[in-house]
Amino acid sequence: MPSPENKVATDNPGSDISLEIHDLTVAYHKKPVLWGIDLVVPRGKLVGIVGPNGAGKSTLIKAAMGLLPISSGWVKVFGEPVKKNLTRIGYVPQRESVDWDFPVSVMDVVLMGRYGHLGLLRRPSKQDRDIARECLDKVKMLPYANRQISNLSGGQQQRVFLARALAQESDLYFMDEPFAGVDAATEAAIVELLHELKSRGKTLMVVHHDLPTARRYFDSLLLLNMRVVAFGPTDQVFTHDLLQSTYGGRLTILSEVAEAVRAKE
């Protein structure tokens, strides 16, 4: 008897599965960071990736996008290898991964999201600029379009990155800690944006490190610690036993987990 996932896959090959990872292993300097990851993410899911520091959360999304060499296994996006579907993938890197003193304006950064749709030697057109402006408006950053990026607060920087991801007009988004170090207003704006994207059938894979909010923000959770501990709807996965096996015997975190579980009950 086939499992429900298999049934979906065979009925409608490729189209309802946005991300499929099979037996993925990634190693840094011969030391495995991710081990035998198997994952099938249907379309239209808002997935939070949680796990302790060093669990390989960022590594997982980078490897899935082909940014890191993988030791074994494969990744398919909408039924095809990642390289063939790059324009359908959007990426929000960690805010600290870039130099915010770089001599570009907010508009320049958002326009980078359009580069994947332009060929070699082609410059962003008026249409690309209009799209970029719309995306900036969606994150309430349009008035800052001509600002130099070093004059932005942390929350504003994150909104610019989100606008850039929106400008990519992708179907599958990978976001690396978009909530890290942002103000409350930005946090609420990001949550709203994630849900809006999900309601439009986009799939979102979001690395998140705060457990209590993870339960509220995401409808699916991927508990990760080198391996997939659990993946499923938040209310089924966010249990004491599963969180404990994700975070191991780390006392401080365990008490947080206990608190989070209590808050749930």
Added chain:
Amino acid sequence: MSPFVPDFDFQRVFIAPWARDLASFGWIALMGFFVTAACGLVGNFLVLRRMALVGDAISHSVLPGMAVAFILSQSRGTLPMFLGALVAGIVATVLIELIHKKSRVKQDAAIGIAFTSLFALGVILINLYAGKGGVDLDQECVLYGEIAFVPLEPMVVFAGQTLGPIPVVRMALVALVTALLIVLFYKELLVSSFDPALAVSLGISATVVHYALMGWLSVVVVSAFESVGAILVIAMLILPAATATFLSRRLPVMLGLTILHAALSAVLGVHLAVWLDCSSAGAMVVAGTALFCAAWVFNPTDGLLYRWFRERLKAPAVHPG
């Protein structure tokens, strides 16, 4: 009257070079401008990628490439020298990456290892092969060219028109192609410098851009070296870009300012060299450094002078009495 600093005679320093020796000073200034502009344009991207010293490294690493090209072709022709330098520049880049990625050695140390060993290899190759058969190629002529000799080089004649001395015409072409490449591949250069991970996720290979930049850097360096020497090249990879950083926070404007810096450094350098009767290349670097300092002190957004005034004006309010 100091014996070390000659008298400043406005007529002699500023008027005479153009009135009496326009041909020679004109070519020297133009050569300085093209070298500085080409180096400065490429240098902007090196500085943005925090690879300023890689330029220094590549400029030393081209020596073995030119030596091997010379041994294989038995000539000091332009094409073999260019190809040799290009290959050497890329080998140096690969070597730096290899040492840095495959061992615990950090990038700055990897740069130090790669370029000194390649430079040493070049010296040995020249000692072994080039001296024989009475052919002249030595490390001095590669690294310590003299810009003052540029006007004496043979002229390029194209379609009946005398264009200029060979090195000047060659350098003008290199500067022009540099500008053209930056215009054509602006978005690839921009995104791979700002956010390499995003670039790769967009299908723009950060690695390809990196090697292409290093390869072109080698071409710029070698076309400048023979005639102007290492000091001008290495300094001008960093100075114009660093100066532009003070004056604008928009990359296209910075690139324009780089060219302005190149023109001013070249002209001021020529006058300084006439005044002090010293090396033109050295004087151009000093002039470029003076412009850098001026931009540092006087720029209107966060210049030292502006900050000093602002703090002076603010101080009484903050600390009364």
